[in-house]
Amino acid sequence: MESKEDLQQLLTEAGEVPDPRRGDLLTGRVLSTDSYGMIVDLGLKRDGVVSSSDLELLPPEEANLNVGDEISVMVVDPIDHDGNLVVSVAQARESDDWLRAKSLMESDTMLEASVGGYNRGGLIVPFGRLRAFVPASHITDLPRGMDEKSQFEHLASFVNKTLPLKVIEVDPRRRRLVLSERKAIRQWRQEQKSRVIETLEMGEVRTGKVTSLREFGAFVDIGGADGLIHISEMSWNRVEDPSDLLQIGQETETMVIRLDKEANRIGLSLKRLQPNPWEAAAEKIAVGQEMEGTIARFVSAGIYLQFDLGIEGLLKSTEGLAHLSKGETVKVRVISFEPERERLDLEWTDSQELSS
16 A cells, blocks of 8 residues: 555655645644634644534545544645635545545556536546546447537436546646546446457357448447447448448448457458359450459549459540540450459450451
8 A cells, every 4th residue: 555655645746745735745743622613733834724514525434533532634825815724634634635646647547436526527436435427528328419408418317327537637736536437337348348259260250249330341349349440441342431331320240351459459341251253254254355344433543443353443544435424335445354352454446256
């Protein structure tokens, strides 16, 4: 367990406090008690004064303090308007909680706590004797774009709920203890993903649920961890938009094609669960062969044609072909074919008869 010296290092810049500052932790001996509070000898030029209201904050089992008892106090005001050194027993008793919070933050450890209250800025969470704050921006299940009234009502729904949390700020001097649910969820997901990766094998087929769609692909939860199906791995045919094939919440089978334990990433594929049309085409297409294809799309590099074999080829030279349109059937000749690279290069032909 951390010593008082550990807390002193957290709260002050030096081990000794010749000139007490707000937040300093001091040890002294009770000189006197009365209805107004308590006087504590701190070994300084001035004795410390503890108010009766501060003593009332102590639990009954801790409130029985007598003359001569050695106690810890925290400086509240180095010099008030009457020249007193005002100290607090209650705040000093919180020292273990500040140390625990600091330890949790430094070790990057998550905790679980029940929400005790809320305000317009976020949630209030009891942390031992302290009150921690979770800003609204650090709450995962808080819809964006809500007006102030709706957000206030939504925050109220969290009261008495237990949340995973991470300590992100510990400042005893300002009495700021800030927690984040969003960072805790992110860490949990990363840890869960690491555990799932250890159980996966390349080529394994897993059923998962689509959790989100992006321009570059889709994320699929395969048992507590999200893997990415890159848009190039969705179909053997070109996919313009992942939403053309998948919808959020949809269940789908995927194949594991990449496991990066260091980067904690999982690569998945849809198309590799289907027969590879390029492998079949390798037995039916040869360089110099004339073919008939349908115009699929126009790109800066040329025109992509779709063939009945389920593959696409690129017609690079399009000079004099401005009259062509999407869906039109044209005759072309194979000038290069690399099925292992999924590449088919074509040229225009005026031939009216297709070669056998």
